Amino acid sequence: MRPYMVRSLQLALNRASSSSSSKSQVFRRAYSDSSVPGRKVAVLGAAGGIGQPLSLLMKLNPLVSSLSLYDIAGTPGVAADVGHINTRSEVKGYAGEDQLGEALEGSDVVIIPAGVPRKPGMTRDDLFNINAGIVKSLCLAISKYCPNALVNMISNPVNSTVPIAAEVFKKAGTYDEKRLFGVTTLDVVRAKTFYAGKANVPVAEVNVPVVGGHAGITILPLFSHATPKANLSDGDIKALTKRTQDGGTEVVEAKAGKGSATLSMAYAGALFADACLKGLNGVPDVVECSYVQSSVTELPFFASKVRLGKNGVEEVLGLGPLSDFEKEGLESLKPELKASIEKGIKFANQS
Ligand SMILES: NC(=O)C1=CN([C@@H]2O[C@H](COP(=O)(O)OP(=O)(O)OC[C@H]3O[C@@H](n4cnc5c(N)ncnc54)[C@H](O)[C@@H]3O)[C@@H](O)[C@H]2O)C=CC1
Numbered sequence: 001m002r003p004y005m006v007r008s009l010q011l012a013l014n015r016a017s018s019s020s021s022s023k024s025q026v027f028r029r030a031y032s033d034s035s036v037p038g039r040k041v042a043v044l045g046a047a048g049g050i051g052q053p054l055s056l057l058m059k060l061n062p063l064v065s066s067l068s069l070y071d072i073a074g075t076p077g078v079a080a081d082v083g084h085i086n087t088r089s090e091v092k093g094y095a096g097e098d099q100l101g102e103a104l105e106g107s108d109v110v111i112i113p114a115g116v117p118r119k120p121g122m123t124r125d126d127l128f129n130i131n132a133g134i135v136k137s138l139c140l141a142i143s144k145y146c147p148n149a150l151v152n153m154i155s156n157p158v159n160s161t162v163p164i165a166a167e168v169f170k171k172a173g174t175y176d177e178k179r180l181f182g183v184t185t186l187d188v189v190r191a192k193t194f195y196a197g198k199a200n201v202p203v204a205e206v207n208v209p210v211v212g213g214h215a216g217i218t219i220l221p222l223f224s225h226a227t228p229k230a231n232l233s234d235g236d237i238k239a240l241t242k243r244t245q246d247g248g249t250e251v252v253e254a255k256a257g258k259g260s261a262t263l264s265m266a267y268a269g270a271l272f273a274d275a276c277l278k279g280l281n282g283v284p285d286v287v288e289c290s291y292v293q294s295s296v297t298e299l300p301f302f303a304s305k306v307r308l309g310k311n312g313v314e315e316v317l318g319l320g321p322l323s324d325f326e327k328e329g330l331e332s333l334k335p336e337l338k339a340s341i342e343k344g345i346k347f348a349n350q351s
């Protein structure tokens, strides 16, 4: 890839990070390889459908100085391939559990897309039996080798895997609620795309918060907060909400048994990791939606806008005024989200 293409991709990623201020835009333009701190990012599940393009996108991120690609197999090849790209970070591949410690050691951000994806007809919760154990063992290793890392959980069901991670870290004595994130950025990416299409506004200018969780009706886009404002009918808002909630299923069905969203997820995961790195580096006003420990509602975990800083979560932002339709959606999602959280906590403490 030509340097100008790499630069364009980097700029596109920067432009797409939703809510950062103009101050941070100036900061971004001021990057040079030597003027930003070195940061190690580990991708766990790096040989998978999400892991590979996500590794590529993290290799293009100028904030990353060391990229650690871990999977149970296949990572030497991915690392050799990605490692030839002429950008800042050095790349190392690690395969198999005996290399997990080395892969994690010194990581500032750990991104976890390890685990099985859905097939048509399955819910995200149907992945629990396999992915819960995978996430648990990876989080145990994180608590041992890089307890201070920011953890970006992609593996589904996110509504349960984040509570599992929290319990594992609590048991290990390393839990810091500011450092654990469920990645819900793809819901925001979808809401922006669908809204821009319906409202006929430039997608690059669109902002839409998505709150709640990351499965079906627990995904609650707040189109009443969407900007630029558009005069959409109640029917349009209802349809946009449903399409955002079913976005993952739309891809699962279109892939017809060959997995779920990988490329759009890699993009969303790269955006969120970039926001975490900017926060760590002290860029002001970095705000993204994420599923975190929360007191925004009575539920212990909830996705909402989060301000990111040098220690991870700096502030969990409230929901603001909701339309009647959104208020109804919020009440309807609570029982399902509560059950998924409790399922994760129970699993972590029983097994
Ligand atoms: N949070 C979100 O918005 C989204 C989450 N996902 C979830 O991401 C996960 C991964 O999806 P894909 O990449 O499509 O699946 P995939 O099957 O293509 O890749 C998963 C990778 O995880 C690896 N893996 C399995 N056990 C592991 C372990 N113990 N340690 C390290 N790596 C391990 C596999 O070897 C494989 O390379 C799924 O659970 C999927 O549901 C997918 C899309 C969006």
Ligand SMILES: O=C([O-])CC(=O)C(=O)O
Pocket: 117, 118, 124, 156, 186, 247, 248, 249, 251, 252, 260, 261
């Ligand atoms: O739908 C799935 O299984 C994968 C996912 O979380 C998404 O695409 O939002």
